[in-house]
Amino acid sequence: MPNLIFYQKIKINKGEYVKLNIFSAAQPSGIPTLGNYIGTIRSWNAFQKNYNSIYCIADLHAITKRQNPKLLLKNSLDLLSIYLSCDIDPKISTIFMQSHRPEHTQLSWMLSCYTYFGELKRMVQFKEKSKNNKNINIGLFSYPILMASDILLYQTHKVPAGLDQAQHIELSKLIAKRFNKIYNSNIFNVPELIITQSGSRIMALSNPKKKMSKSDKNKNNFISLLDSEESIIRKIKNAQTDSDQPPVIKYDVIKKPGISNLLCILSELTGKNIIELETYFSNKLYRDLKLEVIHTVLEHIKKIQKKYFSIRSKEKYLIEILQSGSEKAKKIANNTLSKVKNAIGLHS
Ligand code: ATP
Ligand code: MG
Numbered sequence: 540m541p542n543l544i545f546y547q548k549i550k551i552n553k554g555e556y557v558k559l560n561i562f563s564a565a566q567p568s569g570i571p572t573l574g575n576y577i578g579t580i581r582s583w584n585a586f587q588k589n590y591n592s593i594y595c596i597a598d599l600h601a602i603t604k605r606q607n608p609k610l611l612l613k614n615s616l617d618l619l620s621i622y623l624s625c626d627i628d629p630k631i632s633t634i635f636m637q638s639h640r641p642e643h644t645q646l647s648w649m650l651s652c653y654t655y656f657g658e659l660k661r662m663v664q665f666k667e668k669s670k671n672n673k674n675i676n677i678g679l680f681s682y683p684i685l686m687a688s689d690i691l692l693y694q695t696h697k698v699p700a701g702l703d704q705a706q707h708i709e710l711s712k713l714i715a716k717r718f719n720k721i722y723n724s725n726i727f728n729v730p731e732l733i734i735t736q737s738g739s740r741i742m743a744l745s746n747p748k749k750k751m752s753k754s755d756k757n758k759n760n761f762i763s764l765l766d767s768e769e770s771i772i773r774k775i776k777n778a779q780t781d782s783d784q785p786p787v788i789k790y791d792v793i794k795k796p797g798i799s800n801l802l803c804i805l806s807e808l809t810g811k812n813i814i815e816l817e818t819y820f821s822n823k824l825y826r827d828l829k830l831e832v833i834h835t836v837l838e839h840i841k842k843i844q845k846k847y848f849s850i851r852s853k854e855k856y857l858i859e860i861l862q863s864g865s866e867k868a869k870k871i872a873n874n875t876l877s878k879v880k881n882a883i884g885l886h887s
Pocket of ligand 2: 752
């Protein structure tokens with residue numbers, strides 16, 4: 540279980556607990572990276588035991604960047620197979636595809652009428668994804684409203700996500716509170732971010748000043764959960780460190796971003812805290828740290844890959860999971876959407 544800062548159930552009456560609702564998602568914009576795994580997907584299995592868990596394949600978000608039409612479904616099924624290989628159980632959790640539930644885009648339009656241009660203009664992800672990009676479409680700009688809709692439709696209490704999504708979740712809270720206030724209601728739960736302690740922002744291996752992303756053009760920047768052993772070894776061996784003499788293995792994101800990133804990866808995957816690791820690696824070489832990271836990463840990734848290939852070949856089973864997930868999601872989504880429409884004065 541990763542080190543989570545925020546992990547709790549609420550108690551309503553004496554001795555009576557209610558399960559909170561969890562919502563999380565990833566885009567089928569490529570195979571998840573080690574960053575996605577450490578930052579979110581790895582914790583989903585533990586959450587499903589204590590929360591009503593809803594895990595989404597965010598294909599509508601993925602089309603903010605051009606996707607190959609022949610590959611979008613394949614990529615979504617790849618992503619679903621990764622979820623299952625990380626022990627998300629479709630009998631316990633609801634797993635579904637965003638585009639299968641029209642309520643997401645319907646609510647998104649409505650909520651866009653309760654969100655201000657200036658609020659979206661401040662979003663860092665939009666600024667970053669617009670850089671060196673000729674396709675700065677409106678979807679990329681209004682992405683956070685669709686994300687707020689994903690979350691708010693399911694009366695979500697907790698959203699496990701990476702630090703890069705913190706600003707979007709703040710906006711989701713703002714929209715939820717604003718809507719509730721305007722209509723003097725509690726139509727939406729106001730969600731909270733759940734974040735892992737040191738793994739909420741795993742950095743790119745060759746450029747540890749930017750985050751690891753699965754859609755990075757430079758494949759050396761990320762480790763994909765389906766990378767071969769050789770390529771994982773090569774990428775970690777070539778990860779950027781620094782030229783300090785003598786070498787110092789210490790956590791300092793400003794002066795030593797590469798070393799800090801490797802320490803974070805190791806800490807999250809082994810459960811050892813950073814101070815413990817610094818002590819263990821004092822007087823050791825960067826090569827020693829990298830070898831330990833390689834060993835640990837391979838241990839995790841091999842387990843996932845062992846399950847992945849047999850799951851991925853059962854395409855009919857995968858489609859069935861999405862169909863039944865969509866049916867389960869429909870009930871909750873429809874319920875929230877009707878309340879929203881009623882509040883606004885829209886009638887079906
Ligand atoms: P893309 O480059 O296509 O946006 P991505 O790697 O950012 O891909 P997403 O599908 O957008 O992946 O995000 C899935 C989840 O993984 C989100 O909760 C996000 O916050 C988290 N996440 C993404 N990158 C990292 C990272 N480097 N470290 C920790 N968590 C991350
Ligand atoms: Mg992303």
